[in-house]
Amino acid sequence: MAKRRIAFYLMTVPALLLFFTFHTFPAIQGIFYAFTNWDGFSESYDFVGFKNFVNIFKDENVINSYVFTFKYAIVVTILINVLSLLIALGLNAKIKFKNFFRGVYFLPNILSVLIVGFIFNYLFSNVFTIWGAKLGSEFLSQNILGNADWAWIGIVIVAVWQGIAFNTILYLAGLQTIPRDLYEASNLDGAGKFREFISITFPLLASFFTINMVLAMKSGLMVFDQIIALTGGGPGRSTQSIALLIYTGGFQGGEFAYQSANAVIYFIVIIVISALQLKFLQKREMDM
Amino acid sequence: MMRKATNWTITVLIALGSLLILFPLYMTISIALKNPEEMALSIFSLPTGLHFENFRNAIEATNFFNALKNSMVITISSVVFILLTNSMVAYAIARNMKDKFFKVLYFYFISAMFIPFQIIMLPVVKVTTDFHMNNIVGLIILYVVYGLAFNIFVYVGYIRSIPIELEEAATMDGASTWGTYWKIIFPLLAPISATIGILSCLSTWNDFMLPLILLGDQNSYTLPLVQYVFQGQFGTDFNLAFASYLLALTPMVIVYLFAQKWIIGGITQGAIKS
Numbered sequence: 001m002a003k004r005r006i007a008f009y010l011m012t013v014p015a016l017l018l019f020f021t022f023h024t025f026p027a028i029q030g031i032f033y034a035f036t037n038w039d040g041f042s043e044s045y046d047f048v049g050f051k052n053f054v055n056i057f058k059d060e061n062v063i064n065s066y067v068f069t070f071k072y073a074i075v076v077t078i079l080i081n082v083l084s085l086l087i088a089l090g091l092n093a094k095i096k097f098k099n100f101f102r103g104v105y106f107l108p109n110i111l112s113v114l115i116v117g118f119i120f121n122y123l124f125s126n127v128f129t130i131w132g133a134k135l136g137s138e139f140l141s142q143n144i145l146g147n148a149d150w151a152w153i154g155i156v157i158v159a160v161w162q163g164i165a166f167n168t169i170l171y172l173a174g175l176q177t178i179p180r181d182l183y184e185a186s187n188l189d190g191a192g193k194f195r196e197f198i199s200i201t202f203p204l205l206a207s208f209f210t211i212n213m214v215l216a217m218k219s220g221l222m223v224f225d226q227i228i229a230l231t232g233g234g235p236g237r238s239t240q241s242i243a244l245l246i247y248t249g250g251f252q253g254g255e256f257a258y259q260s261a262n263a264v265i266y267f268i269v270i271i272v273i274s275a276l277q278l279k280f281l282q283k284r285e286m287d288m
Numbered sequence: 289m290m291r292k293a294t295n296w297t298i299t300v301l302i303a304l305g306s307l308l309i310l311f312p313l314y315m316t317i318s319i320a321l322k323n324p325e326e327m328a329l330s331i332f333s334l335p336t337g338l339h340f341e342n343f344r345n346a347i348e349a350t351n352f353f354n355a356l357k358n359s360m361v362i363t364i365s366s367v368v369f370i371l372l373t374n375s376m377v378a379y380a381i382a383r384n385m386k387d388k389f390f391k392v393l394y395f396y397f398i399s400a401m402f403i404p405f406q407i408i409m410l411p412v413v414k415v416t417t418d419f420h421m422n423n424i425v426g427l428i429i430l431y432v433v434y435g436l437a438f439n440i441f442v443y444v445g446y447i448r449s450i451p452i453e454l455e456e457a458a459t460m461d462g463a464s465t466w467g468t469y470w471k472i473i474f475p476l477l478a479p480i481s482a483t484i485g486i487l488s489c490l491s492t493w494n495d496f497m498l499p500l501i502l503l504g505d506q507n508s509y510t511l512p513l514v515q516y517v518f519q520g521q522f523g524t525d526f527n528l529a530f531a532s533y534l535l536a537l538t539p540m541v542i543v544y545l546f547a548q549k550w551i552i553g554g555i556t557q558g559a560i561k562s
Contacts, residue, residue: 004465007380007464007465007466008384008465011377011380011469012377012393015373015436016393018429019397019436021415022429022430022434023400023433023434025415026411026414027408027411029411029414029415030410087302087305090301090302090305091302093298095294095295096299097299101303104306104310105306105309106552107309107541107544108309109490110490110494110540110543110544111537111541112494112496112512112537113494114512114515115512115536116312118515118533119315119316120312122319122529123312123315126526127315127332130331161309161312169552169555169559170555172556173560174559174560177560208559222406224496225496229516243404246409246410247406247409247497247501250409251413251501260410260411263404263406264407267404267406267407270402271402
């Protein structure tokens with residue numbers, strides 16, 4: 001029995017040590033530096049208490065990045081979930097070439113987010129503008145990514161184009177768990193398609209809805225690759241996400257400690273939002 | 289039950305929607321095959337000349353085969369080590385959940401799922417540099433270690449549904465804990481390992497941020513990273529840039545064409561089970 005125990009420890013302890021070294025320890029270090037004024041390369045630094053945290057709440061760039069990131073994440077989450085649910089319902093219906101279409105809709109998921117971003121960057125500047133000009137709209141004939149007020153919509157479009165794929169597959173998996181005879185019963189009762197969706201399909205998809213909302217929101221709040229490829233945070237700082245701000249400020253701006261404080265706040269925000277989302281959505285699951 | 293007829297309205301809607309997915313990909317292929325003169329005539333038309341020299345130039349400019357090799361080494365090693373090690377850690381945890389140490393360990397690992405990478409992003413570069421790990425080997429280690437959080441969550445759930453009697457019988461026959469794990473449990477994990485393998489493969493292959501902050505030497509750059517680094521060099525030569533993008537996307541698309549059913553099936557399976 002002792003031998004068994006030793007084996008189980010040998011299976012886990014190396015992983016524990018590695019995980020601590022490369023995950024927990026850096027996280028603790030990040031929190032530690034948040035209370036200093038280290039720029040990332042000097043030999044020495046001083047403790048400054050909560051000064052970084054106080055300054056962050058007064059920093060217009062930080063506030064802007066939070067406003068942009070939240071606006072973006074909420075819109076992307078809603079659009080992805082509505083559209084991928086519709087597509088999943090369509091793919092689950094009696095249609096021709098089902099497997100082919102399923103393959104097409106999932107395709108964006110296997111592509112690099114960064115490269116897709118570069119491709120769309122070109123489409124926004126050189127292709128969509130041609131359509132805009134043909135429509136005779138001055139607004140649509142300009143590159144949306146070059147417009148400080150609307151560039152974020154361009155990023156939303158790319159994120160939705162790519163993000164739908166994974167959520168569609170999850171909804172499709174959920175739809176396949178719903179027993180056929182439930183629909184037959186509702187058909188006999190003369191329920192319409194819409195009624196069927198409201199009272200059978202959607203409630204039975206509740207757990208898939210929860211997981212899809214949480215996943216989409218989380219990746220929305222972490223947005224980075226798309227922004228690097230599409231706008232680099234611009235025009236001005238209009239599309240600078242929190243992740244991008246931490247990256248540029250921390251690595252290039254000599255703000256290692258300051259951006260560490262920003263990351264700590266960001267971490268707390270993500271935890272609170274995930275917890276709230278889970279609590280709210282799971283309560284809804286129970287109610288249904 | 290009567291066989292329902294094909295719903296043509298939905299078929300048409302789904303087909304129209306799929307055009308929105310395919311259009312950017314059509315543009316990518318067609319721009320990659322054109323030259324600037326053809327682009328000037330019409331951006332949308334099919335390429336007439338098939339300018340394969342774009343690809344030759346892109347391969348030279350970005351040292352494509354080197355980046356391809358790096359991406360393949362990183363992805364394949366990470367996936368293999370993830371499947372071998374993460375499942376083993378999960379097995380030890382799943383079979384000892386009554387023990388306080390393993391229970392704490394379980395929550396320790398899975399709670400990391402909620403920690404955004406940005407909080408460790410700045411310090412981890414320092415740590416890996418101190419260990420001289422800002423290279424391909426370091427990157428693979430980080431992927432395997434960071435995989436633990438999510439993979440342990442999934443594996444533990446799955447292992448707990450496997451009846452313990454099998455292992456008890458093996459132990460009676462004198463099999464060691466390691467032997468039981470490799471000979472009995474690991475093969476039984478095949479379906480969920482497939483799901484985890486597919487997800488890890490896609491996320492590692494397409495990852496941009498970790499290679500960006502970690503890899504110092506240009507010879508160790510991955511395919512996405514190379515596209516980023518050579519943006520300046522592509523300049524306004526969009527045909528060259530698109531040839532390069534297409535080359536970078538193609539390996540995974542080829543894998544997908546052959547293993548599509550398997551990939552989607554694996555993810556569907558994972559979604560239903562967990």
